[in-house]
Amino acid sequence: MQNEGQITVLIPTPLRRFTGGEGKVAVAGSSVAEVLDALNAAHPGIGERLRDDSGQLRRFVNVFVNGQNVRDGQGIDTLVSAGDEVGIIPAMAGGAGA
Amino acid sequence: MTNLPTTTVGTRLADLADAAVVGSIGNTPLVRLRRFERHLGLPQSIEIHLKMEWVNPGGSIKDRTALSIIRAAMAAGDLAPGRTLIDATSGNTGIAYAMLGAALDIPVTLVVPESASGERKQTLAAYGAKVVYSDPYEGSDGAIRLVREMVAGSPGGYFYADQYNNAANIAAHFTTTGPEIWTQTAGRLTHFVAALGTTGTLMGAGQYLRGLAPVELVGVQPAEAFHGIEGLKHLPTAIMPGIFDPSVPDRIEGIDTDDAFDAARALARVEGYLAGSSTGANLAAAARLGCELANEGRSACIVAIGCDGGSRYLTTGLWDLD
Numbered sequence: 505m506q507n508e509g510q511i512t513v514l515i516p517t518p519l520r521r522f523t524g525g526e527g528k529v530a531v532a533g534s535s536v537a538e539v540l541d542a543l544n545a546a547h548p549g550i551g552e553r554l555r556d557d558s559g560q561l562r563r564f565v566n567v568f569v570n571g572q573n574v575r576d577g578q579g580i581d582t583l584v585s586a587g588d589e590v591g592i593i594p595a596m597a598g599g600a601g602a
Numbered sequence: 603m604t605n606l607p608t609t610t611v612g613t614r615l616a617d618l619a620d621a622a623v624v625g626s627i628g629n630t631p632l633v634r635l636r637r638f639e640r641h642l643g644l645p646q647s648i649e650i651h652l653k654m655e656w657v658n659p660g661g662s663i664k665d666r667t668a669l670s671i672i673r674a675a676m677a678a679g680d681l682a683p684g685r686t687l688i689d690a691t692s693g694n695t696g697i698a699y700a701m702l703g704a705a706l707d708i709p710v711t712l713v714v715p716e717s718a719s720g721e722r723k724q725t726l727a728a729y730g731a732k733v734v735y736s737d738p739y740e741g742s743d744g745a746i747r748l749v750r751e752m753v754a755g756s757p758g759g760y761f762y763a764d765q766y767n768n769a770a771n772i773a774a775h776f777t778t779t780g781p782e783i784w785t786q787t788a789g790r791l792t793h794f795v796a797a798l799g800t801t802g803t804l805m806g807a808g809q810y811l812r813g814l815a816p817v818e819l820v821g822v823q824p825a826e827a828f829h830g831i832e833g834l835k836h837l838p839t840a841i842m843p844g845i846f847d848p849s850v851p852d853r854i855e856g857i858d859t860d861d862a863f864d865a866a867r868a869l870a871r872v873e874g875y876l877a878g879s880s881t882g883a884n885l886a887a888a889a890r891l892g893c894e895l896a897n898e899g900r901s902a903c904i905v906a907i908g909c910d911g912g913s914r915y916l917t918t919g920l921w922d923l924d
Binding site for chain 1: 693717718719738739740741743744826827828829830831832836839859860863918
């Protein structure tokens with residue numbers, strides 16, 4: 505696929521137990537949904553922390569593509585391409601908990 | 603007419619008495635949630651009461667904590683004029699410090715994760731506090747680490763309020779929250795439910811209440827390390843607050859973020875109180891407890907803490923999906 509490439513996913517502290525302590529993980533994918541699928545394939549268990557049974561982002565989870573919240577765009581269908589940075593942060597007024 | 607205070611400490615404590623906002627902290631209402639009890643299908647023998655901490659001038663229970671910490675620091679001479687109060691805070695304590703700093707002429711610097719909502723950043727700025735951002739991916743623990751670096755890098759420049767390790771945090775609730783609840787329930791309470799963030803509420807109010815009666819102390823924490831319940835800590839994976847004594851809680855309930863929000867939504871729609879997700883977590887735990895006790899045929903007077911109001915979380919979008 506043309507868009508497919510290495511995406512850097514930024515992992516918040518409370519999810520690093522799934523990634524062997526890593527704060528950055530590289531995966532492939534052309535959309536946020538594909539990136540999250542690939543992330544879960546590489547690090548089983550992390551996916552269900554982020555999405556509900558219907559595949560939607562849990563309501564307290566915000567995903568950012570290059571700093572832009574995907575809720576303000578196309579949600580998990582937001583397209584990504586090689587070199588993009590995808591960040592995962594719990595939605596909180598006072599900032600992420602840990 | 604007395605002479606002007608001659609000591610710095612005296613001057614600062616006099617400032618406390620002058621500040622109107624100081625006098626309006628505490629003495630919050632305690633309400634019985636009869637409609638919420640019925641919504642849960644509980645028998646009348648199970649009472650759930652909510653302590654309305656959002657009535658405090660800064661909008662949360664943290665006004666008590668911040669005031670107690672500042673008062674103790676003034677008495678100890680740690681807040682000489684011009685010295686800056688600094689702390690890591692994911693929200694409500696920051697608002698309380700900023701509010702009291704404004705009313706008491708104390709410069710305040712707050713370290714918050716950069717992911718804090720725009721509304722929250724504006725609130726702190728409105729009070730005149732300086733805000734420093736920490737790595738959003740490191741959460742509140744990252745903010746704590748950054749404060750420690752800043753304090754170490756400027757010896758004597760800061761008073762590090764350190765709500766997670768400051769005994770004045772416990773004292774706030776031992777001397778105000780606890781006694782208020784005892785009086786308001788006429789000593790009838792059987793269970794006290796408080797969310798665990800710094801753990802100050804449960805440590806302080808809980809130990810006060812247990813000193814008077816065999817009250818069961820129930821701590822509430824997120825069920826998962828990765829959660830969306832504002833201000834709460836998942837103790838097994840977070841930096842353990844120094845003021846926390848694990849022997850104090852009789853039990854600790856783990857609550858899912860969705861259950862906390864569902865309970866907050868139920869409170870809004872059944873009782874007409876719009877509270878935040880930490881209040882929702884406390885009510886979800888109280889509901890679980892109430893159902894359990896009802897099934898055992900017992901009666902109970904459960905008091906849950908209503909940590910803050912829900913309107914300060916509107917821009918996080920958490921209510922949009924409802």
